[in-house]
Amino acid sequence: MKLSQGVEWAVHCCLLLTHAEDGSAVPRTTLAGYYGLPDAYLAKHLKSLVRSGVLAATSGPRGGFRLARTPDGITVLDIVEAIEGSAPPFVCTEIRQRGACALPVERCERPCGVAQVMYDADRAWRDSLRGVTVAGLRDGLPDTLRERARTWIKDPSGPLPAFV
Numbered sequence: 001m002k003l004s005q006g007v008e009w010a011v012h013c014c015l016l017l018t019h020a021e022d023g024s025a026v027p028r029t030t031l032a033g034y035y036g037l038p039d040a041y042l043a044k045h046l047k048s049l050v051r052s053g054v055l056a057a058t059s060g061p062r063g064g065f066r067l068a069r070t071p072d073g074i075t076v077l078d079i080v081e082a083i084e085g086s087a088p089p090f091v092c093t094e095i096r097q098r099g100a101c102a103l104p105v106e107r108c109e110r111p112c113g114v115a116q117v118m119y120d121a122d123r124a125w126r127d128s129l130r131g132v133t134v135a136g137l138r139d140g141l142p143d144t145l146r147e148r149a150r151t152w153i154k155d156p157s158g159p160l161p162a163f164v
């Protein structure tokens with residue numbers, strides 16, 4: 001399975017938003033600048049996150065983005081599905097019912113072994129991502145990265161704390 005770079009960007013931006021003061025919106029340019037991302041392309045992903053209810057957007061001079069739910073209420077799967085959609089990566093086309101050795105439909109009541117292993121893998125992958133929240137990712141960050149994030153969000157043009 002291959003995910004777009006938008007997934008990486010979206011997860012990192014949601015993680016960065018955990019460092020914003022409660023209720024404050026962070027401008028898109030601030031999010032893009034922190035990671036050196038193209039602003040216009042990031043906008044597309046942020047809109048997807050808003051449509052899915054992961055982020056909330058506000059307009060105006062103090063506008064920007066904030067988490068729509070608490071960090072412990074947003075899973076990595078929520079973010080992945082906002083960007084990539086929720087369709088399964090494997091779609092069985094029942095090729096066992098075609099060709100010279102085709103099985104009759106009545107012999108194909110359950111998924112074949114190939115389909116079942118793919119479904120099981122997808123379920124395990126989704127369960128794993130569902131078990132990780134944005135809060136959990138944030139809590140795993142070193143204090144120096146948390147401080148840099150808070151400092152950047154407050155003033156992207158100001159000096160950043162040094163790594164120690």
